Amino acid sequence: MDKNQITRLCGICDKPKKDGIYLYQLFICTECEMDIVATDPRDEAYSTYVKKLKAINQSTFTM
Ligand SMILES: [Zn+2]
Incomplete structure (x- = not known):
């Protein structure tokens, strides 16, 4: 196991x-x-992703 x-x-x-990336604060x-x-x-399915991403975008709102 790799720690x-x-x-x-x-x-x-x-x-x-x-394995993955961070988009804003979402992994x-x-x-x-x-x-x-x-x-x-x-x-x-794409709109589902977009909705999730927008939700994070609004919660961080640093841009
Ligand atoms: Zn996943």
Whole structure:
């Protein structure tokens, strides 16, 4: 086991993941990141992602 691998809870799929990125304060696992990138903006799943991301955006509001 690699002790440097910290498990974080993904803000999109709500599953504990080791690999991912931080978007604002939300941790997004690599799989969800790929999903978002691959999702067509006209897809219903895309608006779900956008809603989640907007929620964080409003809570931090540092930009
Ligand atoms: Zn995820």
